[in-house]
Structure formats: structure tokens, C-alpha cells
Amino acid sequence: MSDTGTPHRQIPFSLVAQRVEASLRRRRRKEVGFRMLGMAAVLTALTLLAVLFGSILVKGLPAFWQATFVIDVHFDRELIPIGPKPVLEAGESPAAFQQRMVRWQTDLGFADFNQVLLDALAKVLPEAAEHPEDAIALIASGEAFALRDRVTADPGIVGTTQRLRLLADANVDVWLKGNIDRSLPDEAQQLSARTRAWADQLYAADVIQNRFSTAIFLNPDSRSSLASAGLAGAFMGSLFMMIIVIVLAMPIGVAAAVYLEEFAPKRWWTDVIEVNINNLAAVPSIIFGLFGAVVFIMWFDLPRSSAVVGGLVLTLMTLPTVIIATRAALKAVPPSIREAALGVGASKVQVVFHHVLPLARPGIFTAMIIGVAQALGETGPLLLIGMNAFVASVPTSPFDQSTALPVQIFLWQANELRNFFEGRGSAAIIVLLAMMITLNSVAIWLRRRYETRW
Amino acid sequence: MAINVARASVGSMQAALPAARGEARAASGAVKLSAQDVRVRYGSNEALHGISMEINAHEVVAFIGPSGCGKSTFLRCFNRMNDTVAGAQVSGRIAIDGRDIYAREVDVVLLRAQVGMVFQKPNPFPKSVFENVAYGPRLHGLATTKAEMEAVVESSLRRAGLWDEVKDRLDEPGTSLSGGQQQRLCIARAIAVSPDVILMDEPCSALDPIATGVIEDLISELKKTYTIIIVTHNMQQAARVSDRTAFFHLGDLIEMGPTAQIFMNPTQKRTEDYVTGRYG
Numbered sequence: 001m002s003d004t005g006t007p008h009r010q011i012p013f014s015l016v017a018q019r020v021e022a023s024l025r026r027r028r029r030k031e032v033g034f035r036m037l038g039m040a041a042v043l044t045a046l047t048l049l050a051v052l053f054g055s056i057l058v059k060g061l062p063a064f065w066q067a068t069f070v071i072d073v074h075f076d077r078e079l080i081p082i083g084p085k086p087v088l089e090a091g092e093s094p095a096a097f098q099q100r101m102v103r104w105q106t107d108l109g110f111a112d113f114n115q116v117l118l119d120a121l122a123k124v125l126p127e128a129a130e131h132p133e134d135a136i137a138l139i140a141s142g143e144a145f146a147l148r149d150r151v152t153a154d155p156g157i158v159g160t161t162q163r164l165r166l167l168a169d170a171n172v173d174v175w176l177k178g179n180i181d182r183s184l185p186d187e188a189q190q191l192s193a194r195t196r197a198w199a200d201q202l203y204a205a206d207v208i209q210n211r212f213s214t215a216i217f218l219n220p221d222s223r224s225s226l227a228s229a230g231l232a233g234a235f236m237g238s239l240f241m242m243i244i245v246i247v248l249a250m251p252i253g254v255a256a257a258v259y260l261e262e263f264a265p266k267r268w269w270t271d272v273i274e275v276n277i278n279n280l281a282a283v284p285s286i287i288f289g290l291f292g293a294v295v296f297i298m299w300f301d302l303p304r305s306s307a308v309v310g311g312l313v314l315t316l317m318t319l320p321t322v323i324i325a326t327r328a329a330l331k332a333v334p335p336s337i338r339e340a341a342l343g344v345g346a347s348k349v350q351v352v353f354h355h356v357l358p359l360a361r362p363g364i365f366t367a368m369i370i371g372v373a374q375a376l377g378e379t380g381p382l383l384l385i386g387m388n389a390f391v392a393s394v395p396t397s398p399f400d401q402s403t404a405l406p407v408q409i410f411l412w413q414a415n416e417l418r419n420f421f422e423g424r425g426s427a428a429i430i431v432l433l434a435m436m437i438t439l440n441s442v443a444i445w446l447r448r449r450y451e452t453r454w
Numbered sequence: 455m456a457i458n459v460a461r462a463s464v465g466s467m468q469a470a471l472p473a474a475r476g477e478a479r480a481a482s483g484a485v486k487l488s489a490q491d492v493r494v495r496y497g498s499n500e501a502l503h504g505i506s507m508e509i510n511a512h513e514v515v516a517f518i519g520p521s522g523c524g525k526s527t528f529l530r531c532f533n534r535m536n537d538t539v540a541g542a543q544v545s546g547r548i549a550i551d552g553r554d555i556y557a558r559e560v561d562v563v564l565l566r567a568q569v570g571m572v573f574q575k576p577n578p579f580p581k582s583v584f585e586n587v588a589y590g591p592r593l594h595g596l597a598t599t600k601a602e603m604e605a606v607v608e609s610s611l612r613r614a615g616l617w618d619e620v621k622d623r624l625d626e627p628g629t630s631l632s633g634g635q636q637q638r639l640c641i642a643r644a645i646a647v648s649p650d651v652i653l654m655d656e657p658c659s660a661l662d663p664i665a666t667g668v669i670e671d672l673i674s675e676l677k678k679t680y681t682i683i684i685v686t687h688n689m690q691q692a693a694r695v696s697d698r699t700a701f702f703h704l705g706d707l708i709e710m711g712p713t714a715q716i717f718m719n720p721t722q723k724r725t726e727d728y729v730t731g732r733y734g
Contacts, residue, residue, distance in 0.1 A: 266540055266541075334577075336573060336575055336577035337577060337579065337580075338538075339535070339538075339571075339573055339577065340573065340577040340578070340579060340640070340643070341579070341589075342535065342538060342566065343533070343535070343566060343570065343571035343572075343573070343644065344566065344567070344570070344589060344590035344593065344643060344644065344646075344647055345563045345564070345565075345566035345567040345590060345593060345594060345647060346563075346589075346593055347563055348538075350593065354589075355579065359580065
């Protein structure tokens with residue numbers, strides 16, 4: 001009939017079922033599509049991550065093993081013409097003793113440790129004596145100094161023969177690991193044809209072995225003896241900076257967050273502060289470096305390239321993150337707990353210290369670790385305060401010149417001996433990542449620990 | 455005399471109807487709380503338009519009214535909980551035992567020790583049962599020795615009717631108790647600091663009927679010691695536990711009187727409409 005025009009006409013039941021079914025089908029298709037999209041996104045991310053970690057591990061892990069001589073070294077008394085190490089005698093003035101010690105060390109400095117090494121090589125490689133240049137190129141140049149340090153530590157070894165592990169030259173390591181194309185012509189090779197042949201020969205004879213080397217962990221950076229270049233300096237620099245960041249950013253950041261969140265009156269100026277903190281979190285980190293260079297180095301005259309300046313700059317950079325995350329943690333504490341404490345007569349400060357802070361503690365730890373991890377991985381601002389300088393010693397205080405792990409990676413990636421430092425750089429990345437993972441594990445552990453307390 | 459009658463009224467609404475009482479002014483007995491022309495403003499919006507009333511010691515007064523009528527806001531004036539709300543301004547005069555609690559020299563911490571509060575949702579601290587009760591006394595230095603503290607905790611839990619249920623699990627977190635137990639724990643926490651007045655803001659709205667019954671019995675018991683103001687949405691509850699009832703609507707106190715009168719013979723049309731369920 002003419003019921004088509006009536007607005008309240010019911011749709012016939014059969015049609016309803018049909019339409020609902022069609023709409024359900026559409027909905028299901030959409031939902032499945034959405035889920036697939038999500039899974040594809042996760043899969044892509046995981047794949048990329050796997051490729052990244054895979055390539056770093058493949059390149060970096062072998063770098064922890066280095067071509068190493070296991071060789072008998074005779075500390076020939078003729079080559080090392082020194083007397084017994086001076087000892088402070090009764091009645092001797094410290095100055096006089098010092099003078100004797102300096103003279104003894106100078107004598108030791110004149111000792112020809114390269115010849116000691118050559119003699120050791122000649123025993124396993126008789127032709128070495130005829131071509132000393134080619135032979136000495138086999139051993140990392142720093143090892144001559146390492147021998148001298150051994151004698152300094154224990155002059156008793158002069159005249160004896162010791163079985164030692166000495167790092168092979170970086171180029172030997174590259175050659176033996178196949179990190180350079182062996183078919184390249186002589187002029188494109190870093191080592192002479194003779195040295196290369198000897199390296200292969202000694203490797204076959206097990207004089208050169210591929211051994212796990214602690215050099216990368218224990219030594220500072222080096223440019224003269226690339227095979228012994230290590231991360232110790234950068235690690236200490238990063239450690240000092242981390243301590244500075246934790247010691248400064250934690251109390252300042254948490255105090256600022258607590259004040260802003262719990263005590264500050266809601267006025268226009270607190271709004272201004274809030275907006276600016278949020279903006280600071282988005283400021284490119286290199287600008288903090290510029291600020292540090294001007295304020296800490298030029299005005300406060302702190303030593304450049306030092307961990308103390310780096311730590312201060314990273315603290316500034318980390319503060320907004322810590323403040324924002326801490327405020328979020330404070331906000332997450334249920335208001336009912338505050339009311340309960342106020343209700344039994346706690347003051348505002350007591351409410352914060354007895355209830356809010358303990359409950360927010362896991363979140364605050366997380367905030368702190370996020371901040372520190374961010375600071376630990378930062379390179380940009382450090383370049384502007386001179387922490388990309390080459391530092392050949394391990395810093396013993398935050399005021400010494402030092403560099404940082406990510407900066408060390410940056411420096412190694414730019415080294416001319418790419419074939420060697422690609423692996424070295426990846427190894428450094430592994431160390432940095434291990435530090436990050438450790439930090440994050442600590443964060444998770446702390447969060448768990450304090451969350452299960454109640 | 456009226457107090458005695460009120461005390462005898464446990465569980466019996468009829469008995470709690472001394473005819474002499476009525477209006478916002480308590481006819482007899484010691485006036486515990488008095489409010490004069492109390493106004494609360496949130497920014498430019500006035501939530502309470504000049505409320506005046508008097509409440510006697512050992513009386514249970516129920517505040518009823520539709521949502522947003524200002525009954526909770528008014529309740530929170532008595533222990534100055536509105537102070538913590540940003541932008542809230544309270545004017546008028548509220549006195550406890552004749553002393554103005556909004557006077558400059560009043561320490562709000564002491565006030566809240568005198569006026570305990572129980573909230574809508576049970577909100578025990580995420581600490582042990584013992585610590586929940588001990589927190590207030592410790593804050594105010596009420597117990598000087600461990601034994602004293604244990605005594606305070608035990609007597610508070612006993613008075614809240616919770617002791618027998620939790621005496622073996624004082625070290626367990628307060629949050630592990632059931633909802634009704636948690637609310638009684640909150641009551642124990644409130645009375646541990648020896649208040650005179652207990653404010654209850656819909657204390658049973660999150661509880662099941664059995665737990666509600668337990669709390670209601672407890673209120674009848676507690677009024678021997680304390681003056682109680684209870685905000686409730688549940689009119690049967692108001693009828694069951696209170697001596698007098700105040701009906702609020704849109705920020706005004708419409709009517710206050712003996713509970714039976716408010717429910718059976720209100721003088722105001724709006725009160726009648728509300729208690730008979732015509733709106734709310």
C-alpha cells in the first residue's frame with residue numbers, strides 16, 4: 001500500500017537480518033584489515049630492528065677477538081741496560097730519590113724494545129732480522145711501550161724470557177680476518193707483500209691467534225697503535241657524566257615537578273613555566289651544547305672537553321624530560337589517597353612525602369632512567385663543548401679531558417683505517433647498547449620492586 | 455534529655471522523634487556545630503547560597519538532596535576540605551563548640567584531627583591494616599610508645615567493628631580487605647585520632663547491602679561518642695540512621711527537621727517531591 005511515505009515504517013524483518021549480516025561482514029572485513037595492518041607494522045619494525053641488531057652483532061662481535069701474538073719474549077739485558085730500580089734509602093731526601101728514579105726511568109726510555117720484539121720474532125721467523133721494517137709492522141706499535149711498562153712494574157723480568165700475548169698490528173688483524181680484499185694490488189694494500197705473507201705463515205703456525213682481547217675495554221683511544229685503541233676513556237667519561245646527571249637532575253627535576261604539581265598556585269606565571277618546560281623538552285640538543293659552551297666554559301671557565309661540562313649540559317637537557325615524566329607520575333596518584341591523608345590531619349607537605357612520593361616512586365625511577373638513557377646516548381651537545389677531542393688517557397676525574405661512548409663511536413666511524421674501525425665501532429655500539437639495556441633492566445626491576453610493595 | 459532519647463533510638467526511627475526538635479535550629483542539647491550564612495564559590499559560580507544550621511552533640515544528621523545540590527560541598531566545609539580545591543572560596547561562619555574554624559589562628563591540621571572524615575569510596579592507604587589506623591595518631595604524636603599505639607589501633611578497630619575480622623591480619627595491606635571492611639577500616643582510621651565529629655560522604659554508595667547494613671549499625675553505635683553528619687543518596691538510609699535530616703536543593707537548604715517529619719510530613723513542596731521520588 002502507500003505506506004512508503006510514512007517516516008516510521010518498519011523495515012521488514014527479513015530485510016533487517018540481511019542488512020545486519022551485510023554490515024557485519026563489512027565490519028569484520030574492516031577489523032581483520034586493521035589487525036593485519038597493525039601486525040604488518042609490528043613485523044616491519046621488528047624486521048628492521050633485527051636487521052639493525054644483526055648487522056651490529058655480525059660486525060661488532062668479531063672485533064672483540066683480535067689477532068694476537070703468543071710469543072716468547074726475551075728481555076735481553078744488553079738491550080735493556082738498566083740498573084736495579086731505585087728504592088728509598090735511609091737518610092735519603094725525597095728529592096734525591098726522585099732524581100734517581102727519573103734517571104732510572106730515562107735509562108729505561110732509551111732501551112730498544114723494538115729490538116726486543118724483533119729478536120722475539122726472529123726466533124719464530126728467521127728472515128725477520130733481514131727485513132726489520134716489514135717484521136715490526138706485524139706487531140701493534142703500542143706493544144713496545146707495553147713491554148717497557150712491564151719492566152717498570154717489575155724490573156726483575158730483565159734477563160728472563162716470558163711467554164706473552166701481544167696484539168698484532170691492526171692491519172694484520174684486518175688482513176687475517178679478510179676485512180680487506182686480498183686480491184688488491186700491492187700499492188692498494190696497507191702492508192707490504194712480505195709482511196702479509198709472514199702474517200699468514202705465523203697464523204698457520206699458531207703464533208698469531210685470534211684471541212679475545214681486553215684492549216677494547218681497558219685501553220683509552222689511540223691513534224699510533226690502532227689495534228690497542230679502547231673504550232676505557234670514553235666509558236669513564238660517560239660514567240662521570242651519568243653520575244653528574246643523576247646527582248643533579250634527579251633532585252632538581254623531582255623537586256621542581258613536586259613543587260609545580262603539588263604546591264605551585266595556579267597563576268599565569270606557573271602556566272608560563274609549564275609551557276616553557278614543555279618547550280625545552282623539544283629544543284634540539286645541540287642548542288644545549290651551544291649554551292654549555294658559552295655559559296660553563298666561557299663564563300664559568302670550567303675546563304673544556306671535561307665530563308663536568310658535559311654532565312652539566314646533559315643535566316640541562318634531561319631536566320625537562322625528568323620534570324614532565326615525574327609530574328605525570330605524581331598526577332597518577334589517586335586523589336582519594338591525598339584526601340584520606342588530609343582527612344586525618346596530614347599537612348600538604350606530609351601528604352606529599354608520606355603518600356604521594358612513595359606511590360609515585362616507580363614512575364619517578366622510570367622518568368630518571370629515561371632521562372639518563374637519553375643523556376647517555378647523546379652526541380650532539382658534546383661536540384660543541386669539545387668532547388669530541390682525541391683523548392689518549394683515561395680520565396680520573398670529571399675535570400679531566402674526556403670523551404663519551406657515543407662520541408667515541410662517532411670518532412671511530414670517521415677513522416681512516418675503516419676496515420678495522422668498522423668492527424671496532426660496532427663493538428663500541430654493542431657496549432653502549434649493553435649499558436642501555438642494563439640501565440633499563442634496573443629501571444624495570446626498581447619499578448617491579450616498588451610496585452609490589454603494596 | 456533529647457540526647458538520651460536519641461541515644462535510645464538505635465534501630466528505631468519512631469523513638470528518635472523527639473517532637474521538640476525541628477527546623478535548622480536544634481531545640482535543645484549542646485550545640486556542637488553551627489553554620490551561619492555559609493556560601494561557597496567556585497570561581498564565579500556560587501555552589502552554596504548562604505546555609506545556616508545547628509547540630510547538637512551526639513546527633514546524627516543526614517544531608518539529602520539530588521546530585522549537585524551542594525550537600526557534599528557543605529559537608530566539606532566542616533573540616534575545611536574545600537581549602538584544597540583550587541578556586542573554592544568559603545564565606546560565612548562555621549563554628550565547632552563556638553569556635554570559628556575559619557578564623558585565622560585555627561590550625562587546619564588540628565581541626566581535621568577533631569573532625570574526621572569518611573569518603574565515598576573506601577580509600578585505605580596502600581599500607582598494612584595496622585599502619586592505616588596508626589597513621590593519624592602517629593602524625594599527631596598521640597601514642598608515645600609501641601604498646602600505646604597498639605592499644606589505640608586495637609580500640610579504634612574495635613569501635614569500627616573490624617577488630618575480630620582483622621586481628622590476625624594486621625600486617626596485610628589494607629587494600630586486600632573487602633569493600634565493606636575497607637570502609638570500616640577508614641572509619642577506624644578516622645576515629646583513631648579521637649575526633650568529636652565524623653563527616654561521612656556517602657560512605658555506603660560503593661558497598662553491597664550487607665556491608666551497608668553493618669556500617670549503618672556502626673553509625674548508630676558511634677553516635678554515642680561522636681557527632682555524625684552523613685551525606686547520602688539513599689533515603690532509606692537517611693531514615694534509618696539519622697536523628698535529623700536536611701534537604702538541600704540547588705545550593706539552598708530547603709528544609710531541616712526530625713527525620714520522621716522530613717520523610718512523612720515535610721513542610722516544603724520540594725522536599726515532599728524529592729522524598730516521594732518525584733525527582734532527584
